[in-house]
Amino acid sequence: MDKFTRNTSFEQWLSPISNNLFEEQVKVYQLNTYTKKLYMASFLKLLLYAQLQETESMRALSDCVFSEELQNAIQLETISFSQLGRRLSQVPTEFFQTIFLDLVTQIHTKTDFQTRRKTTTPLKIIDSSTLPLNLNNHKWAKFRKTKSGLKLHLRLVLMEKGCSYPDQSVLTNAHKHDRSQLEVLVDDKECMYVFDRGYLDYERFDCMTDEGYCFVSRLRKNAVVRKLETFSLPENSSVLSDEMIVIGTTQNRAENGFRLIKVLDTKGNELHLLTNRFDLRAEEIAELYKSRWAIELFFKWMKQHLNIKKFYGQSEQAVHNQVYIAMITYCLNVLAQLNTKSTRTYLQISRFLKAALWKPAHIWLRKIGGNTVP
Structure with a gap:
């Protein structure tokens, strides 16, 4: 129990993100080179905090750093919104995508995906959803005379008891046709694919x-x-x-x-x-076809409870990064549920986390249904 007492609930929630993988990717993309203040570890925590709190802008996120607890978590006392915006546009999307895919691998392990596929045919659902963008700020994503938009092509793994999680995604401009991504999202002969x-x-x-x-x-x-x-x-x-x-x-x-x-x-x-x-x-x-409704529910949940209604940056890379941060947030909630064998919904897990963000981890773990994390 002691190791959880030393962690805050926020730190415990973040713990599935591999430190080794994180540092390796930071070195690969040289993300901390010439950095004087906003290191990637602090930046990632800030972005995930913004997702949890549904912070509406980089300016608002910058103001949140006034919190002493957040300062301790990110090892920063102040940061300007312009620095946050520049950083979001500079980090390669592949960095966040790698972290997302590693969390997916952990979920596969926790759900015995490889074992289950030997006895049953895993079900994977494919669909896409358009995320509207402001035409004046995102001209690169124009797909109609008066509209801009980003399309998230997603593959969802459907688990037992109706639980699900994304395991592959592709981001394109909204004008890209769905069927152009079918070849990318269908890659496992031992699975059953359902799509519209x-x-x-x-x-x-x-x-x-x-x-x-x-x-x-x-x-x-x-x-x-x-x-x-x-x-x-x-x-x-x-x-x-x-x-x-x-x-x-x-x-x-x-x-x-x-x-x-x-x-x-x-x-x-x-x-x-x-x-x-x-x-x-x-x-x-x-x-099997009726199960396709699960991905509609996922997109609805994502748009309602993750911070992708307003985008922090105007560049294509900044927008893509924010979408992957949202999916990392979702996967962390899935892992919190799996690690604690909780019967709480992802929304309840997230709400309890926000209520106990800076409290000792065992308080949050006990509330969502588990006392320890394997």
Whole structure:
């Protein structure tokens, strides 16, 4: 218990970030070279503090350093908002991306991802969400006459009991089409991929099938299909039809045969689901597609509770860095839950952390449901 008493709750929350990896990356990118005051360790803590407190600007973050507890945590008494802004624009996004991916690896380990994949097929959900930007400040992200935006392409791992976490991401301008990232986000043949109709690409579907990747997607109702075979359904099935089809016109047609399953959603709308899995029951395929809702909930949670509504910097690098800091924050909450075997939600964990930020770590750990961290 003593080692947790010496740590504040904030320090304990940050502890999954590997010091060795952090120092290694700082040296690789020479981020502390010629630095006189704002070293990367202090800067990262400030950015994560800003995420927790949903601090609206660099000026507001600079004012927060007036707090004696924060001064002790970052080893700084004052810092100007202009220094913070310059630093955010100078740090390569790869630095924060590396930290994010290391936290993902830790989550994989804590959830026995490699062990689970030997007995079950892990489910990975792919989707994207557009983050609006101010056109006057972010002209580099213009995608309409009056709008700028950044698109976050994300792959979400769905765990048991509905828990989920991001394990891969790509940031592009909002005008970039979703299907352009499918090849990047599909890279594991032992997983099942679920994505929406924005990723429709007949040629890519053929390649995925030939290479052994499994997927469930949604087909547009006006898609040209040719029925090859109709599969029987059990009595009282919620599935409307189950067929083997060929999709596309003569000029643009998939070479492989796929499975088309028609079901009704909760509002009574007919959904056309496309998959290359013929070994599962139609009802199971429908349930797999319903799990796609988890990534919608993730994006909603992220936009509501992480600080990506207002961006601190105007440059592309500054904006990308802030998004990765937000995802690092999310992963730290996931690890806090896993390490303590807590039944608290990520939002509760975050709220209790803010309430006990500078108190001894054991107070926060006990509140969220655990006394020690492995």
